[in-house]
Amino acid sequence: xxxxLGMSANVPTDICFSFTGLMQRGGRTGPHRDGWGIxxxxxxxxxTFHDPNPSAESEIxxxxxxxxxxxxxxxxxxxxxxxxxxxxxxxxxxxxxxxGRHWVFAHNGQLQGIKRLPLGLYxxxxxxxxxxxxxWMLGRIRQTFPEPPRRPATLWRTIRALSQExxxxxxxxxxxxxARYLYAHCGTQLSWLTRQAPFGKAxxxxxxxxxxxxxxxxxxxxxxxxxxxxxTDNESWxxxxxxxxxIFGAGQPVAAFGS
Amino acid sequence: xxxxLGMSANVPTDICFSFTGLMQRGGRTGPHRDGWGIxxxxxxxxxTFHDPNPSAESEIxxxxxxxxxxxxxxxxxxxxxxxxxxxxxxxxxxxxxxxGRHWVFAHNGQLQGIKRLPLGLYxxxxxxxxxxxxxWMLGRIRQTFPEPPRRPATLWRTIRALSQExxxxxxxxxxxxxARYLYAHCGTQLSWLTRQAPFGKAxxxxxxxxxxxxxxxxxxxxxxxxxxxxxTDNESWxxxxxxxxxIFGAGQPVAAFGS
Numbered sequence: 001x002x003x004x005l006g007m008s009a010n011v012p013t014d015i016c017f018s019f020t021g022l023m024q025r026g027g028r029t030g031p032h033r034d035g036w037g038i039x040x041x042x043x044x045x046x047x048t049f050h051d052p053n054p055s056a057e058s059e060i061x062x063x064x065x066x067x068x069x070x071x072x073x074x075x076x077x078x079x080x081x082x083x084x085x086x087x088x089x090x091x092x093x094x095x096x097x098x099x100g101r102h103w104v105f106a107h108n109g110q111l112q113g114i115k116r117l118p119l120g121l122y123x124x125x126x127x128x129x130x131x132x133x134x135x136w137m138l139g140r141i142r143q144t145f146p147e148p149p150r151r152p153a154t155l156w157r158t159i160r161a162l163s164q165e166x167x168x169x170x171x172x173x174x175x176x177x178x179a180r181y182l183y184a185h186c187g188t189q190l191s192w193l194t195r196q197a198p199f200g201k202a203x204x205x206x207x208x209x210x211x212x213x214x215x216x217x218x219x220x221x222x223x224x225x226x227x228x229x230x231x232t233d234n235e236s237w238x239x240x241x242x243x244x245x246x247i248f249g250a251g252q253p254v255a256a257f258g259s
Numbered sequence: 260x261x262x263x264l265g266m267s268a269n270v271p272t273d274i275c276f277s278f279t280g281l282m283q284r285g286g287r288t289g290p291h292r293d294g295w296g297i298x299x300x301x302x303x304x305x306x307t308f309h310d311p312n313p314s315a316e317s318e319i320x321x322x323x324x325x326x327x328x329x330x331x332x333x334x335x336x337x338x339x340x341x342x343x344x345x346x347x348x349x350x351x352x353x354x355x356x357x358x359g360r361h362w363v364f365a366h367n368g369q370l371q372g373i374k375r376l377p378l379g380l381y382x383x384x385x386x387x388x389x390x391x392x393x394x395w396m397l398g399r400i401r402q403t404f405p406e407p408p409r410r411p412a413t414l415w416r417t418i419r420a421l422s423q424e425x426x427x428x429x430x431x432x433x434x435x436x437x438a439r440y441l442y443a444h445c446g447t448q449l450s451w452l453t454r455q456a457p458f459g460k461a462x463x464x465x466x467x468x469x470x471x472x473x474x475x476x477x478x479x480x481x482x483x484x485x486x487x488x489x490x491t492d493n494e495s496w497x498x499x500x501x502x503x504x505x506i507f508g509a510g511q512p513v514a515a516f517g518s
Contacts, residue, residue, distance in 0.1 A: 044346075087303075
C-alpha cells in the first residue's frame with residue numbers, strides 16, 4: 001500500500017508541514033521504501049520531483065522540506081511497490097499534457113486486468129498498472145472532449161464515470177489534477193481536511209512536530225489537504241466512503257460524487 | 260541568448276563538472292538570469308528540475324551540483340528571456356510522451372511566425388516560441404510515424420527535415436532527446452567534445468575548477484558533452500557549422516547531417 005498526499009489552496013501555500021509527516025512514512029514509521037514523488041503546480045507550470053530512493057533518506061526530499069515551494073495544487077506519493085519494479089519510470093506522480101495543460105496522477109492500490117483495456121493516444125513509459133490506468137483515463141477524456149468542455153461539471157461527470165469503471169477492477173485510490181482542480185477518488189481509504197479561519201494548532205501523527213497555522217496564514221486563506229490516512233492527530237478529518245470522488249478547487253470542496 | 264548543455268554517455272555519468280560551469284553563466288559570469296532547467300534520463304525514466312530563479316542563486320541548482328545524479332542522457336538550459344514572460348511553464352527543457360518514451364527539448368534563439376504553423380496532437384502549456392516549435396515537431400513526427408520506425412536513421416532524417424524547416428524562421432539551436440539519442444541542432448552556435456581514454460585534465464572557463472577525468476572514469480567510458488560555447492579552455496571542442504544536426508548515442512557521434 002502506498003501513501004497519497006494532495007493539497008488544494010486559494011493562495012500559493014507550502015506543504016512543508018504535511019510533507020514532513022508523509023516523508024516519515026517512507027521508510028521510517030511506514031514500510032514505503034520504494035521511492036516517492038511530488039508535483040507542484042505554479043501557474044500553468046508544474047514542477048515535479050521524483051526519487052526511486054526511500055523518502056526518509058532522500059536528499060531531494062530534504063530539499064523539498066527545507067525549500068518551501070508555494071503552490072495552489074500539490075500531488076504527492078510514496079511507494080511500496082507491488083507491481084512494477086522499483087525504478088524512476090515507475091515512480092508516481094505521472095504526468096501528461098492534455099489541452100495545453102499539465103495533468104498529474106498518483107495512485108495506490110492494485111488493479112486486475114487493467115492492461116487489457118485498449119489505450120488511446122497516451123502510452124505508458126513504465127510498467128505499473130497505475131500509469132496504465134492514467135493513460136487509459138486520459139485517452140478516454142481526450143476522445144470524449146477533443147477540446148475542453150465549457151462547463152467544468154461536464155468533465156467532472158466523465159472523470160467520475162471513468163473512475164467507477166476502473167474501480168471495479170480492484171483498489172483505486174487516486175489523486176488527479178488537471179491544473180485547475182484536484183480530484184480525489186477513494187477506492188478504500190482516503191481522508192481530507194479543510195483548514196480556514198479561525199486557524200488553530202496542528203500536531204503531526206508521524207513526527208514530533210506542531211504548527212500554529214494562525215501564525216502562518218492570512219485570514220482569507222483556505223487550504224484542503226487530502227491523505228491516505230489523517231496526518232495529524234488533533235484535527236477532524238473527513239474519512240471518505242469507498243467509491244466516492246471529491247473535487248477540490250481554490251482550497252475547498254466544490255463537488256462530491258457518492259458511492 | 261540562452262545557453263544549452265547536453266550529455267550522452269555509454270555508462271551512467273554525472274554532469275556535475277560541466278553543470279558547475281554552466282550555472283556560473285546564470286547570473287554570475289553571464290546574463291542568463293531568467294531561470295534554468297535540466298532533464299536526466301535514467302533507464303526509461305526522466306527526472307527534470309525546473310527553476311524560474313537565476314541558476315547561480317538557485318537552491319535546486321546547488322542540489323543538482325552536490326547530488327551527483329548519474330545519467331546516460333542529459334539536456335539542460337539556462338534562460339535569458341526574449342519572448343514569453345519568466346515563469347515556470349516557460350522554463351526549458353520541455354517534455355512530452357511519444358511512443359511510450361519521454362521526449363525532452365531545449366532551445367535557444369528567436370523564431371519568426373512559428374505560431375502560424377498548425378499544431379498536431381501536442382499543445383504548448385506556456386507561451387514560448389520554443390515550446391511551440393517542440394510541439395509542432397513532435398506532432399509532425401507522430402503524424403509521420405504513428406509507431407516508431409524500425410531503423411533509427413529513418414527517424415533521424417525526419418528530424419533533420421523538420422529542423423531545417425524551422426531553421427528558416429530564425430535562430431534554431433536546440434537539444435532534443437527521444438530517450439535513446441541526443442540530437443543537437445546548430446542554427447548559429449553549438450560545440451561538442453567527446454571524452455574517452457586516454458583521459459586528461461579539464462579546466463572550466465567560467466569557474467576556478469579543474470577535474471582529472473583519469474581519476475573519475477573507467478577505461479571504457481565514453482562521454483560527449485554539447486554546449487552553446489565550450490565550457491573548458493584546455494580541450495579541443497568541435498564547433499558545429501550553422502545548419503548542421505549531430506546525433507549522439509552511447510557517448511559518441513553516430514550521425515551528422517551537413518548544412
